[in-house]
Amino acid sequence: MRHIPAVRRHRLGDELRRLRRSAGLTSGETARLLGWHQSKVSRIETGVSRVKDTDLAGLLDALRIGDPQLRTLLGALAGTAGDGPGWWQAYGGVIPPGYRDFISLESQASAARTLETSVVPGLLQTPGYARAVTRAALEGLPAATVDALVDVRLARQEVLRTATPLELHAVLDEAVLRREVGGRAVMREQLRRLAELARLPHVQLRVLPFTAGGYAGLTGPFVVFSFPHIADLDLVVLDHLTNSLYLERKEDLEAYRAAFDTTQAHALSSEDSLDLIAGIGDGA
Template identity: 80%
Template structure:
């Protein structure tokens, strides 16, 4: 069985444990129903091991889960898409494991709430801006790798254009709009693109102006993913230069959710945010 990222195995295991308890079964009773060893149920529920597609199907039947959307989500968490693969797997070693994990979660999420303090969110970047960000963040990386990672960044944006698109609520520090990544021309086009995408019904954009001063999220960016039908699968991702940290405990989720709501309350309205984006874009001048 192919590798399934640890964070997805853990989230799947937690939900399967919740469903088992809701069904009034112990892990031993579940194992006997299926003809499994109890240790197999325990390994799946703790995320120590993944679960084959056919095993997941009979397990969900035993637990009484009939909702097709919920079953589909759990199948996706088990790494079982429509063709058994995620599009990102075609990029192989060009994508670090943690980044593959992030992309897989993003592709399954129904909502993403994100704070960005330095750069435009990846889902809203233009090609040239994405290339400039990648070059700056990974100085010294071969051009071919930069090209591959740029293509991955652009491919991720398909989640905003599906039949049931990801709902993205992005809060940006004003510094994101004023930092001329890639030069004046690249930045003007990026801000134009940002204004265009912010008018999509599935995208909400707010800007935290400098006049707010210090705020609760100033320490760094984060993303909160929510998933369809199963609220307990919410997840916070903290992005670092070489790694990502996943937060799953209820108190952590509540703290970040409260922080995001506070920032939204202090940020400009969506209309005022778009006005600020346009003003900054119009004020960008080419270098002499």
Template identity: 70%
Template structure:
């Protein structure tokens, strides 16, 4: 189990090592050609130290990597793992705990996300008033200005669904989350109608896990699986707790959570049935 930056450093290092081997270069040869100490190459490849995006660019140039998306992804991973302040969420450093900034950076770089939600609507599909009600409930006693800022962050995160290319979101939402009146009955109706609208987007796949499905493998709680373009080994599972987040990236963890998501998806209602249920709840049926 790792914190977000450590996950990215280690996985970035593994990918850079793979690219070096594919280019038939030794770490000593790389160090000599770039004017570095060999220990620097070793520390980068083992994830013991961060690497600047500019250094990643030099390595990729040396390895003959010309795929623009792969270069951009690895540079972004290097920047976020080093804590660079050139991403939008860094403007909220004084407000957001490190684990939330880590989560946002993973979300912004991922090509796909699979999420199971058992008690609330997924954050990327929340209306502003629903997000505000969730924030007030989860962080009781927070002043209005900080609540507003956190809601702004939540709405800014949703831009990944409108990016080019957009994040592909597959969400399974427990029926309980849809029946819980967060923010009051009127706000909840608007949230449910918004869910129906968002589910029309080609990059969003929304399914409801009904009460009738009974006990299921994910009763232990919600999770998110992030997948990344080009490099499947960068995939990571994120599990939130009240005061922290866990990042799981071992092959066994990814396989277990991937299988769990597949299982609950199979137990969920079909796309059409899910939308009918949500629309019915919105209309008070």
């Protein structure tokens, strides 16, 4: 059984409780509809127990939840969507469960706020840059494994090209632009890609210049995901190359939201950020 972060179990339980109450049912009535003991409904709604995919489907049917997007999102929170036919399942032998879980959530998110302090965010990387980062971070990997990890990184970018694309807000430390990952040619191509993507209506890219000095997110990169349909469901994830760490305390979520907002406020405007990217690219 896969580990599902407690923050997700609790958020899922809160939403299921809200949906049950909206349906005008008590926990006892819901349990009787499903042939369960009332304590099972209670354990699911309080986040004590992980809900199986079949149980979640039955529960949503009992609550008359027919919206397929909402059902899929709730499945992702429960950890059941990651067990389905997502494209990332083909890489099960290469990427660990935590990373697959991250990709599942990313594919369901409506928005992401990301701060990067050292490398270009995965969703914005070119193939050459992704390969250079993978080789540098995980030295000694077989060529086939490197290829697979790069494929995963590039496949994730599809969320920016769908009919309802992910709304991405990215703040990059200036160091990200000036570090020559993979050499000058790779970096020049990467800077051009950043400029292209930054012009998309659903991508906001801003650079925090060296002149800004110290800032709240200086200690490391992070991602804050937001989801459709469910209010106050933001999740903070520390995204590493092949794994992810979920922060489970509400205090952490609030701290990272504030850190992103503060950092973004001290960053260059979108237009000035594009000028800086172009200037560095011309000199690369």
